[in-house]
Amino acid sequence: MPEPHPYRKLKIPDDAPIELKPSPGKGWGVFATRPIKEGDLILKEKAIFIISKPAGEDVTENDVGRAWSSIRQSEREMVVQCLRHNGSQPFVYLLEMWYQNNFTLTSQDAAFVAAGYYRPGVQIRKGLFPLQGRFNHSCLPNARIPWTETTEDSISNFAMRDIAAGEEITICYDGHLHFYTRKERHEILEFACDCRACDLSDDNKLFQQLSEMRRTILRGLFNHRYGKDLSASGEAWPPMIIVDPELKRAAESYNIPLSTRFIHGVLFTVLMEEEDLLDNFATERIYATMVFPPTIFKTESNRRIAERALDQDTWLEVLGVAFELDGRSDAGDQSFAEDMRRGRAELTAP
Numbered sequence: 001m002p003e004p005h006p007y008r009k010l011k012i013p014d015d016a017p018i019e020l021k022p023s024p025g026k027g028w029g030v031f032a033t034r035p036i037k038e039g040d041l042i043l044k045e046k047a048i049f050i051i052s053k054p055a056g057e058d059v060t061e062n063d064v065g066r067a068w069s070s071i072r073q074s075e076r077e078m079v080v081q082c083l084r085h086n087g088s089q090p091f092v093y094l095l096e097m098w099y100q101n102n103f104t105l106t107s108q109d110a111a112f113v114a115a116g117y118y119r120p121g122v123q124i125r126k127g128l129f130p131l132q133g134r135f136n137h138s139c140l141p142n143a144r145i146p147w148t149e150t151t152e153d154s155i156s157n158f159a160m161r162d163i164a165a166g167e168e169i170t171i172c173y174d175g176h177l178h179f180y181t182r183k184e185r186h187e188i189l190e191f192a193c194d195c196r197a198c199d200l201s202d203d204n205k206l207f208q209q210l211s212e213m214r215r216t217i218l219r220g221l222f223n224h225r226y227g228k229d230l231s232a233s234g235e236a237w238p239p240m241i242i243v244d245p246e247l248k249r250a251a252e253s254y255n256i257p258l259s260t261r262f263i264h265g266v267l268f269t270v271l272m273e274e275e276d277l278l279d280n281f282a283t284e285r286i287y288a289t290m291v292f293p294p295t296i297f298k299t300e301s302n303r304r305i306a307e308r309a310l311d312q313d314t315w316l317e318v319l320g321v322a323f324e325l326d327g328r329s330d331a332g333d334q335s336f337a338e339d340m341r342r343g344r345a346e347l348t349a350p
C-alpha cells in the first residue's frame, strides 16, 4: 500500500468545516465539508512558531533555522516536515517553507499600512501556520485572508460569502492584488490564476474586461486617497496611475478636498461591490476609513449632503447623492490635510 500523502498527518480541528485534498492544477487545497454561511469562522489556528522583525527587515534562513530548532522534535515531525512544495516535493530551504506558510499577526493602523508606512521601531510578528497555508489563491476569493485583531498567537479566517459543501475555499494572497490587472497579478503571484477575474474565455469576456477597468480605477482612487502609488515599490510594477504633476503633488500632500475624498470613498465601494469583493467585513472597514468624513466635514451643508447620501439603500444611490458634493470646498479641508501630514511625518516607509 502506498504511504498516505504527508498532508494527511496535519490535524484539522474537529469543529472546522474543511478537508484537504488535491485541487487540479493547484497542488492541494482546502474544501468545505458542509455549507458555510457568509461571516462564519472557517479555521482558527495557532502559530507553530513566531518570528518578530523590525518593519521592513526580511526574515532570513537563519531566523527560520533558529525558530525551527526552538520547537519540539515531535512538532517538527508531525507538522513542519509534512509541508510540501505545492503538495509535491519536500522543501529544500526552510525559508521556502516559511514563505509558503507564514501569515502576519501584527495589526497596524490600517490606512497607513495599506500605503506601506509603519510606525518607527514597530516589530512585525509573523507566524508559521501549516493549515492556513493550504488555502489556494483566488483574485475573487470566498474567504478572507486570515488575521487577528488581538495580540494572541492565533489567526482566523472567515467566509466572505456562502460556500457550498464540496466547494474549494480560497483566499486572496495580498489585498493589494485588488488594485492590479490580470497580467500584473500573475507576475506578482508567479502563477496563473483561473478565477473569473482572470478567465479570458469568450463567455466571460465582459466581466473580465470590466474587472480590468474597475481594478485600474480602484488603484487610482487608492493613490489619490493615500498619496502613494503602489507602483513605487518595484520595477515590474505598472506606471504611475496619476500622471498630472499638480494632481500628484496634491495627492502626496493630502490636499484633496473632503468632498472629493467622500465621493471617491463611495465610488471605491461601488467598484468593490461590482467586482464582487465587498462583504460585510470590507463594508465595515471602508465605512470606517473612507466614508467617515460626514463627521469630519466642518461645513454644515456638506455634512447634511453626506448624511443624506449615506441614508440611501444601495451604494449606487449613495454615489448619486454624493456627487452633489462635487466641487464644494469645506471649512475642514485644511485641518484634515494638516492632520494627515502630521500623522505621516511620524511614520517611516521601509
Ligand SMILES: C[S@@+](CC[C@H](N)C(=O)[O-])C[C@H]1O[C@@H](n2cnc3c(N)ncnc32)[C@H](O)[C@@H]1O
Residues within 6 Å of the ligand: 025, 026, 027, 028, 029, 084, 085, 086, 087, 088, 100, 101, 133, 134, 135, 136, 137, 138, 191, 192, 193, 194
Ligand atoms: C500557500 S500554497 C497553497 C497550497 C498548495 N496548493 C499546496 O498544495 O500546499 C501556494 C502555492 O499553491 C499554488 N497555487 C495557489 N493558488 C493557485 C491558483 N489559483 N492557481 C494555481 N496554483 C495555485 C501555487 O503553486 C502557490 O505557490
